[in-house]
Amino acid sequence: MSGSHAGKRAAVYGASSGMGRATALALARVGADVAVLARTEDALEEVASEIRGIGRQGVAISVDIQDAAAARASVDAVVEALGGIDILVYATGWNIPGRALELLSSSDWELMQRTNLWGLYDVTQAALPALREAGARVVVISSAAVQMPDMSGVAYQSTKHGEAGFVFGMMHEEAGNGIRATMIFPGLTETPMIDRRPAPTPPEMIANALQPEDVAEAVLFVTSLPARAYVPELVLLPAAIQQR
16 A cells, blocks of 8 residues: 555645544655644644654645635645645544534534535635646545434534535546545544533443544545545444444
């Protein structure tokens, strides 16, 4: 797998923690140069430093994905730093404590749409020339809530369904330009987002949850395939929880 990633130029959004961070480091370990993007500068620089410690180019780019102009400008910064984009991973995601429909405010609804869905649109559209030039792989890390509605809330689930529609539509439009796009739908994963749940997650569930590194391995798989093949979607579930 490392041979297919050697020298590739990857941009990972949402790379300051969780699945994005694990994915950025995994890509570096198999030979990719990686731009890491999120809002938290200190955490980003730590990830970029780890990437450089692996022996690959690591670039930290701070961006507020809710700011459309900043999101689009971040793509230019990636291209300037790396020279192009072979792999684009959108792992940015957010949820709120007051997620039930009866509690959901219009401002929180807008926040969720802007972060999870509009940010994906801004980044991908801005990156389209670079993605076409490279025949790039695009991976969006979503949620298994798309297949199995849960208590993640209507705002979160609507954005995750929207991500899927966006990616599948883009693949239909851009396959002829060499772009391959994949949705990854992870089940419960031990990330900082667990702490934002309205009620605490039982410790036994957390103990059996996926780890961010599991999702990173899935990203490595779908981005290692030759151009003649692609995975439209990949559902990744914690086996112990799913068996119940």
